[in-house]
Every structure is written in structure tokens, then in C-alpha cells.
Amino acid sequence: MKTIGKICLGTAAMFALAGCSRGFSAAERETIRSGEGEIMRVLTVNDRSDSLTLRRKSAPMAEGMERADDYETLRRRMLATVRDPENTGVGIAAPQVGILRRMIAVQRFDKPGEPFEIYLNPEIVEYSAETAPGREGCLSIPGFYGDVKRAQQITLRYRDEQFAERTERISGFTAVIFQHETDHLDGIFYTDRMEGELLQKE
Numbered sequence: 001m002k003t004i005g006k007i008c009l010g011t012a013a014m015f016a017l018a019g020c021s022r023g024f025s026a027a028e029r030e031t032i033r034s035g036e037g038e039i040m041r042v043l044t045v046n047d048r049s050d051s052l053t054l055r056r057k058s059a060p061m062a063e064g065m066e067r068a069d070d071y072e073t074l075r076r077r078m079l080a081t082v083r084d085p086e087n088t089g090v091g092i093a094a095p096q097v098g099i100l101r102r103m104i105a106v107q108r109f110d111k112p113g114e115p116f117e118i119y120l121n122p123e124i125v126e127y128s129a130e131t132a133p134g135r136e137g138c139l140s141i142p143g144f145y146g147d148v149k150r151a152q153q154i155t156l157r158y159r160d161e162q163f164a165e166r167t168e169r170i171s172g173f174t175a176v177i178f179q180h181e182t183d184h185l186d187g188i189f190y191t192d193r194m195e196g197e198l199l200q201k202e
């Protein structure tokens, strides 16, 4: 028994050193590295297995994952994917590239230069009562768009890329993107919130 105890302790220490308990799983790492080039395959509702994945709830990012080996690759590839000149978006959520983790990229139209930024464990803690309808589309629902009524102001709580906790008040179109992308982390599509008809792109 004494020996077993020692072995377990040794294994635990090894895991702690390697950061295994804080990293991505083997399956996640395989997805992060999969395919050729920087652009990742976007999961879409046109594929049955993809749509089941997209409907799942994503797990939180654990502290330390932002320093894990594959994190840099994932963030870089998510940004390349949302900026794909052939299929450009204004935001993307990790589950859309097959990683069921609470991580999103959003284009900050409210900042100079309109940069894409990464948010970990984003959570909308307050929605303004004031709403407005706006046109939305989604990389995972190709060829369609529709009108969704969204809060015009939100308060977002999240972890930045150093895993520091932050809170920010965001308004306008950028606030709509945050609402759309955080919905993906809970398996929700804009079509679930749409009031009118789903329209087909010309």
C-alpha cells in the first residue's frame, strides 16, 4: 500500500509539472492541430454530427490553459478562421471549430482599428431593457440571415488572456456580437431567438 501511495503521488507530481490537469484534452489538442493551413473547419448545422456538437454546452477555460501549449495555436487559428476572406465573420466561438470551451473572438467595432479580441469564460451579467432588432448571420448556418431583437447594452464579465477577471460595459453592434457569441457557448443559435423568418442570402 505504501508503494502504491508513492506511485500515485509521483504521478500527481508529474501531472502538475507537465500541466496536464490544466491543459486541453488529447482530443482537443488533436482538433486544434487538425487540417492544413491556419483556417480551421467550421462546424455547420448542415452536418448532423456537427449540429449535435454545436448544441452542447461548453466547459469553462481553467486557469493555466491560457499558458498551455496549444492555446496560442487555437487563438491564432480561430482568428484566421473568422478572418477567412472567403467566409468572413465578425465573431467566432470555440465550439464552432469543434472545441467545447468557453472562449470567443469578437471584432471590436467600438474600438479604433476595429481589432479582433479574445475573451475567456465570457458571461453577460446585465442586459439593458432597451432592445433593437438587427440582422444576424452565422458561420455555422451558411447562406441564411434573420432579424433578432437584442439588448443594446450589456455588462460583460470575463477573463482576459492573462486570466485576470474583468468587467466591461459594451453597447451597440459590438454588444450584439457578444450576445451572439456567448449564446454559442450554451448551444444556442440566433435562429432560436429570431422572431421573423429565416431569410436566404441571394
Ligand SMILES: [Zn+2]
Binding pocket: 137, 138, 139, 140, 180, 184
Ligand atoms: Zn454564430
